[in-house]
Amino acid sequence: MADPRGFLKVTDREVAKRRPVDVRIMDWKEVYERRESGVVKAQAGRCMDCGVPFCHQGCPLGNLIPEWNDAVWRSDGSSAIERLHSTNNFPEFTGRLCPAPCESSCVLSINQPAVTIKEIEVSIIDDAFDNGYVSAHPPERLTGKTVAVVGSGPAGLAAAQQLARAGHTVAVFEKDDRIGGLLRYGIPDFKMEKRHIDRRLAQLEAEGVRFRTGVEIGKQISWEDLLRRYDAVLVATGASVPRDLPVAGRELKGVHFAMPYLAQANRAVAGLSVSEQISAAGKHVVILGGGDTGADCLGTATRQRAKSVTTLAIGVQPPESRSSK
Incomplete structure (x- = not known):
């Protein structure tokens, strides 16, 4: 246990500060500032x-949350990242993008604000990269087996890493021009800057691990050919086909799906050429859907200098923080 009286000494939930609104809407950098080490340690x-850590149950990965909280409190960054990496290949992604069901499951939240698990996770991995605790782990010997991802x-990158470390020869195929899937072209930089992908x-x-971009299986290479060339094929394609709305006016000009809009915006931010870009500049924008994708569209439209942005959602207005009652 990190500090037997820690939850009595510190009862407030102190989270990372957001950059000022008038500053962050003028660029595409991440909204949250770097977490202060002293605050992170106090929260850990x-x-x-x-005795029954329900945060484990809330986490889809089964992260060993109390264990790395203890390591953070003891200022043992090496042990913290070792425990975190034992269940999670890419905590820099999940720590920034995950909706943090672990915090909703935190027992402390019964009568206090939950532990800031998500922010502690981000701090562990960012500090680990800064201090050289993250390094490559190539296999000692190869199995002679080949796998196409x-x-x-x-999902594809995590599988590729685990398979390569097991000694298999792994090739990752991506239909886009850069590796990352929706992390690359679906998630805006103000949520997660692309440098985190490139570093990993x-x-x-x-x-x-070998990467082959601009290759769509079924077009440039047939599935049959892929199965002939590799001992195993792992399919980790994303859900890129949107759900349409069969409503009057759907066919009108100016009605767009979220993913093409976000993908074009991500390409433009990366300095890539975009033909016939969908831009919200100078327009009144209405977003149907109040989930994370809708929020990504809202932030993107705002930074593109839309005149106004209105979100229509079927649910109630969300709380200020995810763990709010």
Whole structure:
């Protein structure tokens, strides 16, 4: 247990500061500032190391949250990242993008604000990269088996890394021109800057993973040919086909799906050429849907200098923080 009296000493939930609104809407950098180490340590000390840690149950990855909270409180960054990496290949992605169901499951939230698990996770991995705790782990020997991974989103990349470390020869196929899937062209930079992807890809390449971009299986290479060339094929394609709305006016000019809009915006921010870009500049924008994708569209339209942005959602207005009651 980090600090047996930590949750009594620190009862407030202190989270990372957002950059000022008038500053952050003028660029595409991440909204949240770097977490202060002292604040992160104090928040980690609030973890009670419950006999039944329901945060494990809330986390789809089963992250060993009390264990790395204890390491953070003891200022043991090496142990913290070792425990975090034991269940999570890419905490820099999940720590920024995950809706944090672990915090909703935190026992402390019964009568206090939940431990800031998500922010502690981001701090662990960012500090680990800064301090050289993250390095490539190529296999000691190869198995002689080959594996093709179709799709380079987080699932495909995580599978590729685990397979390569097991000694298999792995090739990742991506239909777009850059690796990353929806991490690359679906998630705006103000949520997660692309440097986090590129830094991790360098590690995968050092571990022997090969990447082939601009290759759509079924077109440039048939599935039959892929199965002949590799011992195994893992399909990790994303959900890129949108759900249409059969409503009057759907066919009118100016009605767009979210993903093409976000993909074009991400390409433009990356300095890539975009033909016939969908832009919200100078327009009144209405977004149908109040989930994360809708929020991404809202932030993108605002930074493109839309005249106004209105979101229509079927649910109630969300709380200021995800863990709010």
